Amino acid sequence: MPIDYRSIQQVIQSNLPSIAKIRKQDSEVAHLVVQEFITDLVEFLNVGKIMNASQTNQTSIYILKYFPHFNLADLKLFFDKMKLGHYGKFYDSVDGQLILSRMEEYSQDRMNEYEQLRLAKHREEIKENPIGEGYHPDVIAAIKKAIGEKKAPEIEKVERIKTEGEVFTQRCIRQFDNLHSKFGIKNTSGRFLKLGDKVLGFTEFLERKFLNKKS
Template sequence: MKDLLASPKEYCRELAPKNLSDVFEAPYLPLSRIAIEIDQIGVRAILSILLTELVSFFNVGKTMNDMQVAMTCDLIIDNYPEYKLEDFKLCFRNAMALKYGKLFDRLDGGIIMEWISKYSRERNEYVSISAESSAREIEEIVNDGIFYQDYLVNLQERVNNGDLEAKECLERHLSVQAILKKPEYIKYKKDREYTRLHGKGDTRR
């Protein structure tokens, strides 16, 4: 937080998540927490740095003015308060690489919100797959009559003895465990349960 507040432009420029794994490994600093420190106007100003970078990348006839950028920032803050700046950096980089489709002669807030929606679905799927994969692996370990913590201790001992395969396996387990403890995953589980019970996502904040 200190680095972000000291130099927002430098902080945003140095963000370089290459994939969702990088996003989840970054410190949990969601928009909602930044807003507590510097209010929504400050969050809007920080988001506008990323949005301006995105807008300036595309050479289109109909682009966005400052007011449209500010309004889009407010929509992002309202709809994705639990997301981090790394989320939007990765999403916008994906858009620049045309991952969400070609852009023709227009760029506006609606298109950007659609990109973020597509990114959000990918993000939720990543969390779901990581969690389910970890759960299956843990279940297999337990079914073999081994306590999971004992299994991790054994992996660590093998790592200490230079076992590279054990090192890769341990890193995978610890990475998934970290994801399962993240506030965003806890919210994802809550939303998923709400959808199961009520048939739609939880829009309560």
């Protein structure tokens, strides 16, 4: 895979397979690929409080579950942006919740860019053939001559509807942040909540919410 993806537009136009397709062909390979990106980021940041193997594993599971539309170029660009501080600085720790929340930001940027590319393509198609298909070539020529070179109409931007998984993940992230401000455990390697006699990291919290949602 080329290593010079520097924009979301390049990523979208790369035509690389999505991680959902890779997972369908070989789930273990997909899992290992995502884990490798996470491990590489953690090693690069060199913060005091890092992710253990279990946290890395859980985070990769949620990435595969809630961001299946990402392709390999998406992962490369996203984690490069994380290293460059595009989504903020890392001070003393990095965890799954932080990675997933930043990935949600990237996903929103990607959706916006995809919509812009789609609209640009649609405007170009209208410009090339403003009267549509299905007419005899002579009729098309006559109509074009009659209407002249009119500017293609502006297409109103339609906001993409988020998937149920994306909405659920965003809601869980907000809930975890709110709870952490009240019940967060300080001086720990990562972000944890103490709810009664239970201590939950974000991945355990997300899994618990998911199980409650299913029941």
